[in-house]
């Protein structure tokens with residue numbers, strides 16, 4: 243029954259009726275999930291205008307990113323929470339694709355001087371993948387790509403395989419405790435490239451830091467990070 247409800251939610255939001263997820267108006271572009279007024283009123287971080295960009299600060303002394311930013315604040319009971327929940331738990335890929343498009347439009351302005359070569363979505367575990375059937379960061383990347391045309395490489399980083407056995411769970415916990423949450427596959431396609439790590443929510447930055455450390459073990463040109471949202 244729960245699954246059916248989720249399926250219905252996704253179906254309704256995707257196909258019928260086509261209304262703004264936030265205010266309910268039907269005056270919106272076909273490809274959008276929010277109307278223009280609601281898009282304009284979103285809680286943008288505007289960190290790009292701050293001298294001490296808080297996203298850079300999170301990683302100070304640990305990772306030096308070429309460019310680091312988050313598009314929106316993630317606040318509880320907000321339209322942003324709704325969009326992320328739709329993307330992660332209600333199979334609403336369109337919500338993520340839309341977020342990705344906003345990210346892409348923003349990035350086109352922000353990284354003009356410092357072009358991105360490759361988008362790298364932060365991987366999710368196989369357990370989550372089987373539940374969700376997609377990686378939400380990959381959907382964001384697809385939205386970004388629809389605006390920028392930048393290639394996506396989702397096989398470079400991988401989460402170790404998780405199984406239900408306690409031995410496996412313990413092993414993954416131990417790996418995470420020493421910052422090894424990911425495995426780096428064939429690094430050749432990323433050598434001497436400017437990589438942009440993409441994720442949906444940035445909180446402590448631990449996941450992104452683990453991914454960044456691993457990518458920096460090989461010869462890349464530059465490393466940047468951009469997330470859809472930032473939790474205060």
Ligand SMILES: [Zn+2]
Pocket residue numbers: 262263264265266267276277278279280281
């Ligand atoms: Zn609206």
